[in-house]
Amino acid sequence: MKILIIITLLFTSLFSGDVFDYKLTPKKVSENVWCFFGALEPPTKENGGAMVNSCYVKTKESFVVIDSGPSYQFALQAYTAMSKIAKLPVKMVIASHEHDDHWLGNNYYKEKFSSKLVGPENIDTAHKSVDETRMFKVIPKNAIKGTKIVKLDQHIKKSTTITVGEEVFEIIPIGEKAHSHEDTFIYLPKRKVLFAGDVVMNGRITSNRDGSVIGQLKAHKLIKSKDWNVLVAGHGYITDKTAMDESSQYFTLLNKRVSQALEDDIEASEITKLVKMKEFEDKAMYKELNARNVLDAYIELEFVEE
Ligand SMILES: [Zn+2]
Numbered sequence: 173m174k175i176l177i178i179i180t181l182l183f184t185s186l187f188s189g190d191v192f193d194y195k196l197t198p199k200k201v202s203e204n205v206w207c208f209f210g211a212l213e214p215p216t217k218e219n220g221g222a223m224v225n226s227c228y229v230k231t232k233e234s235f236v237v238i239d240s241g242p243s244y245q246f247a248l249q250a251y252t253a254m255s256k257i258a259k260l261p262v263k264m265v266i267a268s269h270e271h272d273d274h275w276l277g278n279n280y281y282k283e284k285f286s287s288k289l290v291g292p293e294n295i296d297t298a299h300k301s302v303d304e305t306r307m308f309k310v311i312p313k314n315a316i317k318g319t320k321i322v323k324l325d326q327h328i329k330k331s332t333t334i335t336v337g338e339e340v341f342e343i344i345p346i347g348e349k350a351h352s353h354e355d356t357f358i359y360l361p362k363r364k365v366l367f368a369g370d371v372v373m374n375g376r377i378t379s380n381r382d383g384s385v386i387g388q389l390k391a392h393k394l395i396k397s398k399d400w401n402v403l404v405a406g407h408g409y410i411t412d413k414t415a416m417d418e419s420s421q422y423f424t425l426l427n428k429r430v431s432q433a434l435e436d437d438i439e440a441s442e443i444t445k446l447v448k449m450k451e452f453e454d455k456a457m458y459k460e461l462n463a464r465n466v467l468d469a470y471i472e473l474e475f476v477e478e
Pocket residue numbers: 269271351352370406
């Protein structure tokens with residue numbers, strides 16, 4: 173009888189308590205740098221929030237993670253995949269900005285390795301440990317399972333250089349609202365690799381609801397001032413020299429066209445009919461996000477004009 177109960181319990185825990193399988197495969201983007209590339213779509217039940225890029229940098233003594241992803245389970249499975257490449261602990265986790273798809277994996281690394289968690293201050297000020305952010309509501313229970321909001325150990329307020337196992341990480345804040353209220357990008361000067369966070373995306377339209385056209389343009393200028401050969405966007409698969417071209421062109425044209433419309437006294441109610449950004453209509457999420465970006469740009473640039 174006892175044996176039967178044990179078998180039943182085992183069976184139930186194996187099959188009803190199963191976790192979401194993210195099916196993660198790391199892709200090498202440069203020497204000692206691997207990324208898990210997310211789908212070009214919003215977070216859904218099907219993708220479990222894996223619509224964001226999360227990367228690993230291998231140093232002499234440990235891994236450093238750039239953006240820990242949408243959940244504890246994602247982080248655990250990412251580490252499991254990476255540990256097949258090298259059996260190293262994760263010493264530090266850097267978050268690019270406050271959107272929860274980029275850092276909800278943090279508590280996995282904190283619990284498993286006591287990793288140092290680094291990122292912009294508003295991750296802590298905007299989110300309390302009891303909060304249920306977007307991912308908690310959208311992705312399946314067996315994907316969000318184990319995820320907890322934990323505080324960062326270090327806030328990045330100005331350009332900061334941190335060395336881990338001889339690898340130098342420059343963490344650079346944009347210094348004003350760009351894609352979110354506090355964005356940073358991470359630059360590896362020795363490898364000429366840059367992790368842009370969400371101020372750069374490719375293959376899809378960005379969501380600028382928390383951002384600013386002027387700030388985005390400033391962010392692109394800063395990123396262009398760095399000497400990089402590989403750039404990993406917050407979302408999108410292109411990592412070569414052309415990785416930021418789409419974002420750069422999108423915000424340059426958006427600024428130009430909406431500013432012109434304001435000069436021509438176009439009403440807010442007319443703006444999304446007039447400014448279409450046709451060059452980007454074949455990109456993912458155009459239908460969901462473009463009109464909103466145009467309207468937000470109108471509201472922002474209207475105040476700049478005055
Ligand atoms: Zn974002």
